[in-house]
Amino acid sequence: MVAVIGLITVLLPPYDGPWWVIGLAVLVLGLSALVFFASRLRGRRSWLDPLAAYLLFPYAALLHDAAGAGAGGSSSGMTALLLLPILWLAITGTPHQLWVASALAVLTFAVPIVLVGPPGYSWGDWRRAVVWCAVALVIAPVLQRIVRDLVRQSRRVRIANDRVERLFDDAPHGVALLDPVGTIIRVNVSMSVMVGLEPVDMVGHRLGAFETPGEDRIQDHLGRLMFRRGESHSTECRLRDSGGNDVNVSLSSTVVSDSEMGDIVMVNVVDISDRRRYLDRLSHLADHDVLTGLANRRRFETELERHLDHCRRHGPSGALLLLDLDNFKQVNDSLGHNAGDQLLVVIAGLLRRSIRSTDVVGRLGGDEFAILLTDADQADAARVAELVVERVRTHAATLDGVARRVTASVGAVTFRAASEHAADALALADMTMYDAKEAGRNQVAVLTEGDVRGPRTSARLHWQSRIEAALENDRFELHLQPIMNIADGRISSAEVLLRLRDQDELVPPARFIYIAERVGLMPRVDAWVVDKSLELLARLRREHDPEFEFEVNLSGHSIGSTEIESVIVSSLATHGVDPSALILEITETAAVGDVALARDFAERMTDLGCAFALDDFGAGFGSFYYLKHLFFDYVKIDGEFVAHVHESQVDRTIMRSIVGIARDLGKRTVAEFVSSQEILDVCREEGVDFAQGYLIGKPVPYDEFVERFMPSATAVARG
Missing domain, CATH: 3.30.450.20 (PAS domain)
Structure with missing residues (x-):
């Protein structure tokens, strides 16, 4: 546009330039325009880009001549057109192209002086040539650098803006x-x-x-x-x-x-929907039974204590029912644990439908349930108990096989009756429930208010005497459940599990442990278990595997007990067992009343050489607190997160997190409830160290354990 304006200026009269000069200028301008548009059509830089600017130098020379007085010369005002190609190349060209522009600027003045000479072009025009050469050589490169800096800054700003836009949008x-x-x-x-x-x-x-x-x-x-x-x-x-x-x-x-x-x-x-669901599930798992969804023992005892506080402030009200299923063990033994679990789930549903929304029903363990009636008198408690017994009996009647014989024995105690006896309501309910069992089962026994005699059979005292007799007469038995090292498939250790021999029945610990804890017998029981376990371990290491290890459970009531500590020290010495082969297992949900005392106990046992395992890790919110403040070498992942880990991505994520935390803290992990090859495969993939469950082996007596697992102890690689 500037070049065209310059051409129009020359064409306006008056002018004395030859027509062929103006025509040649028009031709050169047109050629420059064609080259310019051709370079734009190529889409990338080439030799055509500076050529359009180079052609403007002869064009400016022609207009310089045409616009001069007479035949051109120094009086021409078209000299300023030389700025056009110089600025053009300063903005869009390279330093090399500016050198060419300098040469062309000099030639624009020098050629007419040489070819035409005075008087049309005086020798003074050399000064103008020098000035324009300086413009091209000095000022134009500075402008070029300024333009390039501006371009770079603009590019940076554009890139930064684009990055911010992408960060915002993406x-x-x-x-x-x-x-x-x-x-x-x-x-x-x-x-x-x-x-x-x-x-x-x-x-x-x-x-x-x-x-x-x-x-x-x-x-x-x-x-x-x-x-x-x-x-x-x-x-x-x-x-x-x-x-x-x-x-x-x-x-x-x-x-x-x-x-x-x-x-x-x-x-x-x-x-945070997934995190909220995860936290809600953890909160639910901490307070609810995994199988039935009812309140677990800890949650139920919390609700019971809250109600007792209410009774202390406003007077006794409400009632407590304790329920135990009759003949339930036969279902597990005959039909398998899956059938037993399914029956427990159904019974839990029957109990929920038998109470009001303000009441609380919980599973205390095994086949034992408890119901807290927050507002009920003796007649209400008896009516609810009869309803529960009837519904359990009616449902069992629809089943086949041994399940038809499942009934319920219920003991009912009002809190007014408990206050009259100045006794623990749960213990009274337990005694009363055994009144119902000894009355023939499938019965309801109610502790009558005003009856100072209390439960007829005094079940609590009865169980206390049975536990004491078992200790004195060696009627306790130890069963061993194998634990497999996932890395090499070797059965490298076993968990020691306690049973009570009652005539022809093996009573599981859930039936009597909590009573032993309530009457203060648990340290004696644990002492017996530790001594007998070390005796078996010494025999097994001597005859079969010198590196075998035992995991022995300790009750929260035994932690810090001087009796337990002395038994561990003396039994290790008596049986000649390396302390590192003894792993003391503490349940994460156990009531560790004094963490400092427990820490001191764990520290002394660790100094002795024993190892510690934290059982049921993840079952409660105390897990990480115990992991931080107590000494543990093994973390046993709670079966809730293992039983369905091959089907649930949430369980698998929790397992992966526990394994990662344990590994970072230098702990080894044990997965419980490994009941299928699919679960074992997931445990192996997630880096779990040991597996325990029915796939590896069920709890069995010592002789059977040795027969089944020790001969193949080095070749049990699964999967």
């Missing part, structure tokens, strides 16, 4: 920009996907409009944020998506000042 969590009152200015894709709308459909609406109806947390959050602008604020709330589903989110916000738009609130929105 952020894995939601991001929203709001004005100070909470109206959405912009949202990214993740935020729109979370709500189920397009970004454009959200702009202009209040963020609080997408919150679950009835909640106002977002507005409160923004109010606190604007009140204290210099700080970041976080909160949790629920958004409702376009499908009507609630999404649990965490908001983290800050105020950003903008010179043009004023204050802008930037909100990071993270979907």
Whole structure:
């Protein structure tokens, strides 16, 4: 355009330039234009790009001549056109091309002087040539550097803006920009996907409009944020998506000042629905029985203690029912544990439907259940107990085989009756329940208010005498359950499990351990178990495997006991067992009343050379507390997270987390409840060290254990 304006200026009269000079200038300008457009069509730089600028030098020389007085010369005003190609190359060209432009600028003046000479072109035009050469050589490179710096800075700004845009749009969590009152200015894709709308459909609406109806947390959050602008604020709330589903989110916000738009609130929105479900499940698992979903023993005892506090403040009210299934062991022995578990689940459902929503039903262990009636007198307690017995009997009548013989024995105690006897309500209910069993089972026994005689059979004292007799007459038995080293498939250790021989029945520990704990016999029982276990371990190491190890359970009531400690020390010496072969196992849910005392005990046993295992890890929120404050060498993953790990991604994630934490702390892991090859494969893939469960082997007496597992101890590689 500048070149064309220069041409028009020359064409306007008056002028004395020859017509052929102007015609040649027009031709050169047209050629320069063609070269320019041709270079643009190529899409990339080539020799055509500077050629268009080079052609402007002869064009400027022709106009310089045509516009001069007479035949051109120094009076021509078209000299300024030389700036056009020089600036053009300074902006778009290279330093080499500027050198060429300098040469062409000199030639533009030198050629007419040489060819035409005075008087048309005086020798003074050399000065003008020198000046234009200086412009091309000095000023143009400076301009070129300035332009290149501007281009680089513009590119950086553009790249930075593009990066910010991509970070905003592609952020894995939601991001929203709001004005100070909470109206959405912009949202990214993740935020729109979370709500189920397009970004454009959200702009202009209040963020609080997408919150679950009835909640106002977002507005409160923004109010606190604007009140204290210099700080970041976080909160949790629920958004409702376009499908009507609630999404649990965490908001983290800050105020950003903008010179043009004023204050802008930037909100990071993270979907925490999975984390919330995970925490809710952990909370549920901590307080509920894994199989039936009822309150577990710890939760039930918490509710019972809360009700007892209420009774102490407002007087005794309500009742406690203890239920035990008759002949349930025969179901497990004849039909298998799966059938027994299924029956327990059904019984749990019957119990739920037999009480009010304000009452509490829990599974205390095995086939024992408890019901807390928060507002009931003696007649109400008897009526609910009779209803439970009838429903269990009616359901069992519909079953086949030994399951038809399953009934319920219920002991019922009102809290008024318990206060009259100044005794523990749960212990009284247990004694009364055994009154029902000894009355022929499938019965209800109620501790009558005002009856100072108490339960007829005094079951608690009866069990106490049975435990004492078992200790004195060696009627306890030890069974061994194998534990396999997953790395090499070798049965390298076993867990020692206690049984009580009662005539022809082997009574599992769930039936009597809690009574032993209540009457203070547990340290004696644990002492017997430790001594007998070390006797068997010494024999097994001597005759079969000198590196074999035993895991021996200790009750929370025995931790720190001087009796237990002295028995461990003396038995190790008596039987000549290496202390490192003894692994003392403490259940994570055990009532460790004095953590400092337990820590001192664990420290002394560790100094002695014994190892410790934390059982049922993950069953309660105390897991990590115990792991931090007590000495443990092994972490036994609770069976709840193992039994379905091959089917549940959540269980597998929890297992992977436990294994990772244990490995980082230098602990080894044991997976319980390994009942199938699929579960074992997952345990191997996730890095679990040892496996225990029915796939590896059931608990059996010592002789059977040796016969079944020791001959193949070095060749049991599974999978």
